Amino acid sequence: MDAICKCKNIDKKELERTVAEQPDAETIERLSTFFSVFGDGTRLKILYYLSRHELCVADLASLVQMGQSAVSHQLRNLRLNRLVKVRKEGTTSYYSLDDEHVQSIFEVALEHINEEQR
Numbered sequence: 001m002d003a004i005c006k007c008k009n010i011d012k013k014e015l016e017r018t019v020a021e022q023p024d025a026e027t028i029e030r031l032s033t034f035f036s037v038f039g040d041g042t043r044l045k046i047l048y049y050l051s052r053h054e055l056c057v058a059d060l061a062s063l064v065q066m067g068q069s070a071v072s073h074q075l076r077n078l079r080l081n082r083l084v085k086v087r088k089e090g091t092t093s094y095y096s097l098d099d100e101h102v103q104s105i106f107e108v109a110l111e112h113i114n115e116e117q118r
């Protein structure tokens with residue numbers, strides 16, 4: 001703590017509490033992995049469409065103009081990172097966002113990006 005800049009008007013106790021509350025290394029790594037999933041345009045398109053409707057792989061493939069196997073690969077990545085979930089109905093699998101947190105993250109990020117363009 002001694003190497004911290006002394007010109008800041010941050011209370012030493014507040015600074016110590018902030019450092020103590022920092023997420024542990026494993027949590028930081030999980031956050032990094034989580035956010036890296038958003039770094040792919042195809043996955044973002046898939047998330048956008050799933051933020052609007054529950055869809056099957058064939059519908060998603062048509063919407064993102066890719067083959068079903070490529071879309072399935074992306075969906076697997078999204079499932080492993082708990083961004084989407086799957087529901088089976090007979091032989092068809094339907095995908096949707098995993099929960100309202102994913103919906104919120106996507107909407108807030110989109111709102112932020114759109115705000116920058118104004």
